[in-house]
Amino acid sequence: MSAVRIRGLIRGFGDRNVLDGLDLDIPDGQFVALLGRSGSGKSTLLRALAGLDYNVEIRGGALAVPAKVSVAFQDSRLLPWLRVLDNVTLGLDRQGRSRGSEMLAEVGLAGREDAWPLELSGGEQQRVALARALVREPQLLLADEPFGALDALTRIRMHGLLDDLVRAHRPTVLLVTHDVDEAIVLADRIVVLDEGRIAVDRHVDLDKPRSITDPGFRDIREDLLTAIATATERIGLIGTASTTYNEPYNLARRFTSLDFVSGGRAGWNIVTTAGDDAARNFGLDGVPAHKSRYARAAEFVEVSTKLWDSWEDDAIVADKDAAIHADSAKVHTFDHEGEFFSVAGPLNVPRSPQGYPLLVQAGSSENGKDFAALYAEAIFTAQPTFEEGKAFYDDVKDRVGKVGRDPRQVLILPGIVPVIGDTEKEARELDAELARLISPEYARRQLAERFGLRPEQLPLDEPLPEDLPSEDEIEGAKSRYTLIVQLARRENLTVWQLIERLGGGRGHRTFAGTAEQVADTIEHWFHSGAADGFNIMPAVLPSGLEKFVDGVVPILQERGLFRTEYTESTLRGHYGLPRPENQFTVGRSFAGLATQG
Template sequence: MSTPERRLHLNLFIHDTGHHEASWRLPESDPHADVDLAHYQRLARCAEEARFDSLFLADSPSLWGDPGRRPSGSLEPTVLLTALATATSRIGLIATASTSYNEPYNLARRFASLDHISGGRAGWNIVTTAGDAAARNFGLDRQPTHAERYERAAEFLEVSTLLWDSWQDDAVVADKERGVHAEAERVRPVSHVGKHFRVDGPLNLPRSPQGHPLLVQAGSSEDGKDFAARHAEAVFTAQPTFEEGRAFYADVKRRAAAAGRDPARLKILPGIVPVIGDSEAGARALEEELDRLIQPEYARLQLAALLGVAPERLPLDDELPDDLPEEEEIEGARSRRTLVVEVARRERLTTRQLIGRLGGGRGHRTFSGTADQVADTIEHWFRHGAADGFNIMPAVLPSGLEAFADRVVPILQERGLFRTEYTGTTLREHYGLPRPADRRGRDRGQP
């Protein structure tokens, strides 16, 4: 039997008016788009018409940065995706949710509900949530340690999986003649008692169309990569250069194999922020216009928090100080801190220049050029061991998505890299992943 041709996976990462922090200041941008359902519906429909695998919403249980810097509204993602499920029919719907500030039962229920409502299109981006601000919103003085957050996340996912499997696929028989809606022996409690959670179960709704939502992970620290290798089915990552992307790809695939998994079933999607023009000069002009609109003082505060230093230690026209805290001293977003420091050191950037670099994609790969050049970059990473697909992060929304969908996607399709039509109906089918079997049903000796 011949092996199916490998195809790109494309995910749309929606971030209010665009991933460039100054996108909201452009004349075309709606500064209230962050809380406008119609805006999100337009983006979802555009991505679906372009046959994207999925769309993705980031989230945090605290206010992101200074609200003066950019639109800061953050609609609860599973609520928003439920609304988008009714406006679309095929595209996958991935929501970020924290294992640090939720409980397994309520979150497993929310994702199973979204999977039912969408007909099998739900995905969960599993995050551990860095930052003391979030901790203080949940009665804690400070965030748990990096290791503690990942330990809790592993148990959280274990319990969630047990809950999703607490109903067998054939539990609901809806037998009107016998008067039996579900076979009670096919619905069982999970009876979990662990270090972080005690959950009896079962879940209060039947097993969903996908069995489990697609499991996504976005951390790139050592703990994050180990977690991804053991549990994730897709990884969203920030890799600014091809060499770093290829090294990350090989590392995580190796870890997956060592964990006894098929590495092909773990899809790695680096982020790319494409700025597309009719010419290179036109694309650069748009990028430069956006960079001129950055407010450096807001951005410096954000950078200082990431690096774990006081803002006054980052003069705008000096390079980063030599004595920054080391990665292991950071309890926040370790991998992103290291990525930013390495870029600044390698290119000898001043704080002002680094702010400009981060303003477009927060450390993700940014690329300005023509549609053919963007397609060439995507193809090169895909064919040479650095990506299974890409997390598309338009600098400006909706125009950046429309440019990618209208100009870049047809090129990828012509090259045989990307689908021209959906061949499945669920998110797992889009990613070429199997539906998980009901492990607990097998364990109970059920057929």
């Protein structure tokens, strides 16, 4: 049964339709996250459902909503002449007033019932608005950026509160957000609007804690990258895709499309995907052996690059009079027959602006480093200390040189998790508070799963067991396993201390300090030959990224370590990397040079 039913909805301003014939059904109890660039019609849709579209022209369509609808908009719309509790419970009976006090406590505003709205911060006003919406136990909750003015830690708490309340009361929820991770963590379904119509509509079916890196979100990620490409001009768009659970032809086709749509800004983060959960969703009883996954990945990349090169750059003739689209002599089959794949080629689209997407790799095991040396152009890696980062950098650059590639054209980008405060004391307090938000039992289950143990085999107040499996016995993420064990052994950590150290960084370099101190760390790694750049991984989004951009980036720019403006238009250009030569023409070029000589 649909709680919301929309047919042909049209709303407009002047000569523009903000909603242009929108159709949408939302089943009873479903949580839908609504994304899209500014002006795509998200807020207009919510206001139409709330009966508040008096400031637009109603040009057509029909909609049906439940009887009990509550709204929580970014502009909290509290009545300034009523105290906080009166705002929350306006129109409710005595019992509702009691529920209102309880709800204010739930949103962290206990004791503020008698405050006036103007005495509250913007974030506190948003929490009051959310309490006002939820206390009425609506059948339909419409929320337009309800967390936009909240600080990072309160935002996390409110995510948990909203999730708990939704699970308890099962209202239908339509949430407008610009935060993709927020959408994936909270929602059952993601809808992306573009120019008043639905561009993406995907269900989120994972019954587990969610992350945008899960294989089950592959199609959502790629659709979102395409949507982001249309709303941006310069930023690179690197999508993670597994070589274990894809086929070369389909994946090459998707990344080619993304590269065309974005004007040459696509990148592929190549992963082999460890974990039995993913394997069981693709017809396997367990994760394939580590060595086998990397062998498949190598063949996968070989086939993909042949597909991307199967059209020469000048293959398209576009001669309408002669009815010739492309020069068939410049469109190549290659009839690949290998251990894992049989692919004839060519791809059914021309070579893209970058030739093929920037190839990124993230494995740091021995197999992973050998793979990176052969194929990667950028490497994401987790290195918790400078010494480990320097050793990894030197090792990989050496391997790259030994296979005949230019080490300068393989960029090593360690992850850094900056926790930034105005003072060092404030940063450390924030880091400690983030650690307190960790669920010990959930974290212990995750750690036990990585080690192939039962949670009760990892007492929180004891060190790791001495008889853990060796890296050779692990078929999952070998390098991350070794990193975690070495960290615990080196610093003699208990299981709980290890969980705290891993925290949001998951083994990456975590640093709590001022913007100046974070910039110092980045400069030291860069100038000392431990990094060519960094993968910035804020512990909390979006506020952590905003602090980095507003605080650290200007310091790096002053030191000449970060650009002040773009000089290129493609992702390869941003990274200072060349466009790859076409493997079907490079031999021909060499032959021509030999003839001329």
